[in-house]
Amino acid sequence: MRKINQDKREENIYQTQKKGFWHEIVKARWPYLFISPFYFLFLIFGAFPLVFSFILSFTSWKGTGPLIFNNFGNYKLILTDKVFWQSMQNGLILFFMYVPFQILLACVLAVILNSKRVKGFKFFRTVIFMPYISSMVAAGFVFQLLFGSRNGLVNSILGFFTIPLIPWLDSVWGARFALCALIVWAWLGYNMVFILAGLQTISSELTEAAMIDGANSVQAFFLITIPLLRPVILFCVINSTIGSFNLFGELMSMFHATGGNGPLNAVITPLLAVFGQAFHNFKLGYASTQAYVYFLLIFVVALLQLRLFNKEVD
């Protein structure tokens, strides 16, 4: 008798597994119905473009007309595409130019604001966060004027110290530097708020104990606070990595006269390269190829970063 019961139970389990997915869905149909809008929207605006653009990446589609497949022609084309690889390189250069500096500055500001001695904590937090919510179009325009090579405020101030005019927006590195200034200004508060939130979860007893053991405040910052903040910093770094490859609004407003590319394509990013091929040149097939190659590369970079940081945590 017991044997039979056991067999029945196994049979039940087997049947459940066989029915599996759909059986579960039918069983919980009401909850699924209530959350279904997400799936519909995802299918239309997420999954469909993803699949369609993958198909497009093998075609020379211009936006209308039939899909004409050119096999791997687009992928061959991308190997010799100087502009595309320049855009990947730009993402990397910009990353190294501003991300370490920005994260460090955000940490320092957050620690200062977190200390009990600062009065008007909320005021300063708001002021530092403010640029993030201001219009990027307006900000880019203002920075373009600030860094004007001949009449810009920055060069006027430098001229006061008898430093010769620097061709900010008329040279490759000048343009990148001016762009980094805009990015740090705009995104510092955003990163700082995350780090500040992270800091508030760290018990002050840890730093106090370190101080009692003879550490000074700089040592306490680098040896206690920063390691404990690692997960938050990791989040900020990965966000900034993707951010520096995905720059778009900043470029479109600050370098609008060159369509966002900057002098000699100094600041063109992969996103801008894809946009240019799709909406300037109407090469939607090739733009899809670029988008997919770009996605794969940045996916690998993000994975590497996760590995690297997690290892150090262990």
Add this chain to the structure above:
Amino acid sequence: MKTKIVKILVGFIILTFVLSACATPATQAPTLAPTKPVAIETAAPIVAPTTAPTNPPTIETAAPTAAPTAAPTAAPKPTGKITLWGWSYDAMQSTGLVDDFQKEYPDIQLDFVKYSSTDTYQNLQLAISAGTGAPDVVQIENSHLAQFVDLDGLLDITDRVQQYIPLMNAYKWVDAVKDGKYYAMPWDSGPVFLYYRRDVFKAAGLSDVPDDVSAMVATWDKYLETCTTIKDKTGKNCFAFSRANNDARIYEIALWQQGLGYYDKDGKITVDSAQNVATLEELGKFWNPMVVSEEQAWTDPWYAELNSPDNSVASIVEASWMGIFLKTWIAGGTAGQWGVAEMPAFAEGQVRASNDGGSTLAISSQSQNPDAAWAFIEFMLGRDNSQLRMFAYTDFLPSLETTYGDALFYEPDTFFSSEMTRQLYLKVAKEIPTAYVYGPNYQLMNGYVATAIQEYATGKSSAADALKAAADRIRAETGMP
């Protein structure tokens, strides 16, 4: 049981919401997949130079001297609503032409949507791709026209424009034609001139009389000598010609005047031809020694140096439509300081006429009311009276040659120190050669050539190498030989 019914009802309601939400985009954009060849205008997204004049202009009043030519036809007048996209609405509105059109066609409702050129092209591209949402009438510059014709988004209007084909500047049709069919009606031509600051020329001890200046800048080499004199005597820059941010427009003007371009009439890429390289090297002389300003066109510092009373550039090489922009929002404060001379020839005795930009009006193939759309286009662009009134107001030189005998062309222009500029416009417009600068791949070619010029200008590469690299890339991406 009761709860079950309630559940089912709630489910139905939600499902209705979801489905209706999904259905809307689906019906609006039925042809995302490329099933049928649609013939619509599209959007090209670079910064185009002919932004609409925003301020009320300070020009002499319109001179509607020519009598309206086309009499209303016997056929019943078209009716209904048409939508129009573009940036030159003001040219039609402020001259009273829109009101006149409404008087003649009271049953047509006009819905103007004022977009910048960039926005027009972008929205048009999406509307064509989606198969829905395009306007009836759309303004497109010649530089972007062929790209939209190639997208199959514009209506074939061959029969309608037939009578205007011999009446318009011949080169204006090049971008409007594909496989013998016509897709747009020319509006204005863009003959190029040397606009110069009389005060700067005088300060440099040079004559500021147009004929003298024309002789002074007979060739690009002579223009360079003039520029050097101005730089030495006054310290002022000759014209804006950026190195690291060059947009290739002046280079294109210099190519066009020689009948050269980015490809030849057989569709063969000529970006790296010996003549193109020589043209770039000729222009490169202006950077060494530096006699030009580095401001990028269509930015604030660029406007400022055109408008400055005491710190301006000496000149600008640009098309006639620049007139309205100088007169109004760019350099409104400099009336009487400007002169207009012929542009330099590439070599002694060669053509001193070129083209830059110029617009057309086209009908979208999605238009439900092409008759009303054509009635509007014909009223605005096909009649001497309309074209002349807009010309007087904007300096958009009509492509319609039947207007050229009008008295307006003999009227002095106060902004240009009472010079008879329109006579000069006419003379030059007739000499513009046919050249293959624009075309379906213009944006792509302009992008690569601009980068090549930037590399050459900043000493990163020789002119020949930079243009060769650009040409190879253009061939690879367009498949043109």
